[in-house]
Amino acid sequence: MTVPLARRQLLARPARTFAGLAGIAVALLLVLALKAIFAGMEQRLTVYISRSGTDVIVAQRGVDTMHMTESALPAGAVAEIRVVPGVARARGILYVPTLVERDGKRGLAYLVGEQGRRDPGPGEIVVDRSFGAPVGSTVSALGRPFRVAGELEGTASIANFVAYVSFADLARVLRSPGVVSYVLVRARPGVAAGTLAARIERAVPQVTASTRERFLRSERRVVGDMSTDVVRGMILVGFVIGVAVAGLVAYSATLSQLRDFAVLRALGLRASRALSLVLAQVAATVAAGLALALLLVWLLGLLLPQLSPSLAAVVRLSDVAQTAAVATVVAAVAAALPVIRVARIDPASVFRG
Amino acid sequence: MTGITSRGRVPIAWRQLSAEPAKLAVSVVAVAAAVALVLLLTGLRRGIGEQVTLYLDHQPPVLVGQEGARNFLSQKSVLPEALEARIAAVPGVADAASITQQYAMLRLHGGRVLAVLIGYDPGRGGGPWKLAAGRAPVGANELALDRVLASSHGLRVGATLEYRGVSLRLVGLTSGTSGFMTPLAFATRSTVDALARQPGTATFFLVSPEPGVAPEGLARRIDRAVPGVSARTREALAAEDRRVFVNAFSGPLLAMVAIAFAVAILVIGLTVYSSTAERSREYATLKALGLRKGALIRLAGVQAAALALAGTLAGTLVAFAAVRAISAVAPRYLVAVTFESVALIGAGALAMALAAAFLPSRYLSRLDPASAFRR
Numbered sequence: 001m002t003v004p005l006a007r008r009q010l011l012a013r014p015a016r017t018f019a020g021l022a023g024i025a026v027a028l029l030l031v032l033a034l035k036a037i038f039a040g041m042e043q044r045l046t047v048y049i050s051r052s053g054t055d056v057i058v059a060q061r062g063v064d065t066m067h068m069t070e071s072a073l074p075a076g077a078v079a080e081i082r083v084v085p086g087v088a089r090a091r092g093i094l095y096v097p098t099l100v101e102r103d104g105k106r107g108l109a110y111l112v113g114e115q116g117r118r119d120p121g122p123g124e125i126v127v128d129r130s131f132g133a134p135v136g137s138t139v140s141a142l143g144r145p146f147r148v149a150g151e152l153e154g155t156a157s158i159a160n161f162v163a164y165v166s167f168a169d170l171a172r173v174l175r176s177p178g179v180v181s182y183v184l185v186r187a188r189p190g191v192a193a194g195t196l197a198a199r200i201e202r203a204v205p206q207v208t209a210s211t212r213e214r215f216l217r218s219e220r221r222v223v224g225d226m227s228t229d230v231v232r233g234m235i236l237v238g239f240v241i242g243v244a245v246a247g248l249v250a251y252s253a254t255l256s257q258l259r260d261f262a263v264l265r266a267l268g269l270r271a272s273r274a275l276s277l278v279l280a281q282v283a284a285t286v287a288a289g290l291a292l293a294l295l296l297v298w299l300l301g302l303l304l305p306q307l308s309p310s311l312a313a314v315v316r317l318s319d320v321a322q323t324a325a326v327a328t329v330v331a332a333v334a335a336a337l338p339v340i341r342v343a344r345i346d347p348a349s350v351f352r353g
Numbered sequence: 354m355t356g357i358t359s360r361g362r363v364p365i366a367w368r369q370l371s372a373e374p375a376k377l378a379v380s381v382v383a384v385a386a387a388v389a390l391v392l393l394l395t396g397l398r399r400g401i402g403e404q405v406t407l408y409l410d411h412q413p414p415v416l417v418g419q420e421g422a423r424n425f426l427s428q429k430s431v432l433p434e435a436l437e438a439r440i441a442a443v444p445g446v447a448d449a450a451s452i453t454q455q456y457a458m459l460r461l462h463g464g465r466v467l468a469v470l471i472g473y474d475p476g477r478g479g480g481p482w483k484l485a486a487g488r489a490p491v492g493a494n495e496l497a498l499d500r501v502l503a504s505s506h507g508l509r510v511g512a513t514l515e516y517r518g519v520s521l522r523l524v525g526l527t528s529g530t531s532g533f534m535t536p537l538a539f540a541t542r543s544t545v546d547a548l549a550r551q552p553g554t555a556t557f558f559l560v561s562p563e564p565g566v567a568p569e570g571l572a573r574r575i576d577r578a579v580p581g582v583s584a585r586t587r588e589a590l591a592a593e594d595r596r597v598f599v600n601a602f603s604g605p606l607l608a609m610v611a612i613a614f615a616v617a618i619l620v621i622g623l624t625v626y627s628s629t630a631e632r633s634r635e636y637a638t639l640k641a642l643g644l645r646k647g648a649l650i651r652l653a654g655v656q657a658a659a660l661a662l663a664g665t666l667a668g669t670l671v672a673f674a675a676v677r678a679i680s681a682v683a684p685r686y687l688v689a690v691t692f693e694s695v696a697l698i699g700a701g702a703l704a705m706a707l708a709a710a711f712l713p714s715r716y717l718s719r720l721d722p723a724s725a726f727r728r
Binding site for chain 1: 421
C-alpha cells in the first residue's frame with residue numbers, strides 16, 4: 001500500500017499552498033504577459049497587410065517593413081509591375097503616419113490611400129471605431145477636414161490605428177504627385193508568390209519585392225528587435241522572483257514538516273526518498289503555478305481588449321515553452337534550500353523534546 | 354515592535370522574522386526584485402519621454418510644419434522649401450532654416466534599428482551639434498550617425514550603409530544623440546529629399562526669433578502671416594512627442610506594475626502567514642496570557658511593514674545600481690529613476706503591507722487560546 005505523502009503534505013495547509021503557487025504564477029506571469037502583449041502588438045501592427053489579400057508587396061529597394069518606415073517609388077513602377085508575367089493586379093498606395101483629430105481628441109493613425117479604390121471618396125475618411133468618430137462626423141488630418149464615411153474594426157494598436165482616404169486626396173496633401181509608397185500585387189492563379197516577387201525584382205529596377213509572409217515576418221521583427229532587451233530583462237526579473245517565491249514556499253513548507261520528515265526517517269524512510277518527496281512537492285507547486293499563470297494570461301487576453309481596444313495579448317506556443325523552461329529552472333533552484341534542510345534531519349530528533 | 358509585558362518589552366515581531374534568516378533574506382529578495390522592477394519600468398518610460406525630445410531640445414524655440422502638425426516625430430509634414438523665405442520675412446524672425454526629418458529603419462547585422470534621420474542644409478541650423486569623430490555631412494550620400502548606435506554595430510567613420518537602395522558613407526559620429534527608439538542620424542537635406550523622392554520640400558522650418566521676441570507670440574504671427582502652416586513652440590512640440598511615445602507604453606507598463614505589486618503582496622503575506630502559522634502555539638499562549646486581539650494583529654502588521662520597507666529599500670538600491678549598470682553596458686537606454694517615484698513606491702509598500710497582513714491577521718484573530726494547552 002502506498003501513501004501519497006507529497007500530496008498530503010501539500011494539502012495539509014491548502015491556503016498556504018495556494019498562496020505559494022499564486023506567487024509562482026504571478027512571477028511566471030511577468031514573463032508570459034509581457035511576451036503576450038508584444039505578440040499582440042505584432043499582430044495589430046501587421047493587420048493592414050494581413051487583411052489586404054495581397055500576395056507580393058513591392059517597396060523602395062532595401063525596404064521590407066511599413067511600421068515607422070519610409071518608402072517612395074516612382075508612380076511609373078506600378079505600370080511596370082502590371083506587365084510582369086503572373087501579375088493579376090497591381091495597386092499603388094500612399095502611406096503616412098499622421099494625427100487624426102476630432103473635438104480636441106487626437107489619435108495617431110497610419111493614413112492609407114489606395115489607387116483604384118472608390119471608397120472612401122474625395123474628402124472622405126474611414127477610421128477605426130476605437131477612435132470614436134461616428135459616420136457622418138468630421139475629423140481633421142494633415143491640416144484638412146475629412147468626413148467620416150465608414151468605420152474599421154480591430155486595427156488599433158497601442159501606437160496607432162489605420163485610416164483610409166482617397167489616393168488623390170493624400171497625394172495632393174503630401175505634395176507627392178508621381179510617387180507611391182508601396183505597390184500591392186495580386187498573383188494570377190497558379191503563380192507562386194515567391195516566384196512572382198523574384199520576377200518583379202528582376203524586371204523593375206530599384207525595388208524590393210517581398211511575399212506577404214516574408215513582409216509580415218519582417219514587420220513582426222521590428223517589434224521583436226526593439227523589445228528584445230526589455231523582454232530579456234523581464235525574463236531575468238521574473239526568474240529571480242520565481243526562484244525567490246518558489247524557494248520561500250518550499251522552504252516554509254519543509255520547515256513546518258520537519259517533524260513529519262524526522263518521523264518518516266525514524267520509521268525507515270531513506271534519505272534519498274525524503275529528498276525526492278521535497279523535490280516532488282516543489283515540482284508540483286511550480287507546475288501548478290505555471291498552469292495558473294497560463295490561465296491568468298488567457299484571462300488577460302480576454303480582459304485587455306475590453307479595457308482598451310488598442311491592447312491585445314496573444315499567447316504563442318513558443319512563449320509557453322520558454323516560460324515552462326524558466327519554471328523548470330526555478331523549481332530546480334528553489335528546491336536547493338529545503339533539500340539541504342531535509343538532508344540534515346536527524347531521525348532521532350523525533351524522540352527528543 | 355510590539356511588547357507583551359509591562360516592564361520589559363519583547364520584540365516578538367523581530368524575533369519571529371529573524372528566527373529563520375534564510376527565509377527572511379529570500380522574502381526581502383523577492384520583494385526587492387518586484388520593487389526594482391517597478392522602479393526600472395517606470396524609469397524606462399520616463400527615460401523614453403526624455404530621449405524623444407533630444408533633437409528638439411537643441412533647436413531654436415519655434416518650429417513651423419505643415420498645417421495640423423502638432424508633433425515632430427510621429428506625423429508627416431511636407432512643405433515647399435520656398436516657404437523658408439516667406440517665414441524669414443515675418444517680423445520678429447531672425448532666421449528660418451529648412452530641415453527634412455523622417456524615420457529611418459536601418460538594417461544592421463540582420464536586425465532592424467530605428468533611427469530619426471535629419472536632413473539639414475550645411476552651414477545652416479539643424480545639423481549635428483557635437484561630433485565624437487569625423488565631420489558633419491556636407492556632400493551627397495554622406496551620413497553622421499549616433500556614436501552609441503554606431504559602436505554597437507561596429508560601424509566606424511569610413512564605413513558604408515545601405516539604406517533605401519543607396520550607399521551612404523559614414524563621415525561622422527555624433528555624441529549626445531543616443532536613444533532607445535530615436536537615435537539620431539544626419540545627412541544633407543538634398544540627400545534625404547532624394548531618398549524620399551520629394552525634392553524641393555522640407556518637413557519643418559527651424560525659426561530663431563530676434564532678441565526680445567517671445568516664441569509664443571512669434572508662432573501666432575507666423576500662423577497668421579503664412580497660410581497652410583502650423584507654427585509651434587519647441588516646448589509644445591516636445592510635450593506632444595513625449596505624450597505620444599510615453600502613452601504608447603502606459604498600458605503594458607501598468608499591467609507589469611500591477612503584476613509586480615501582486616508578487617510583492619503575495620510574498621509578504623506568505624512569509625508572515627507561514628511564520629505565524631508555524632508558531633500558532635506560541636501565539637495561542639500569548640493570547641491565553643492576555644494579549645489582546647488588536648496587539649496580535651499589530652504583530653502581523655509590524656512584520657508585514659518591516660518586510661515591505663526592507664524590500665523597498667533593497668529594491669531601490671538594486672534599481673539605482675541597475676541604472677548605473679545599464680548606462681554603462683547599454684547606453685541607448687535611459688532609465689530615469691526619480692526620488693518622486695521612490696516616494697511613490699514607499700507609499701505603495703505601506704499599501705502592500707496592509708494587504709499582506711490581512712491573511713495572518715485573520716488567522717490570529719480566530720486562534721483559540723485554549724489550543725495552547727492541547728498537544
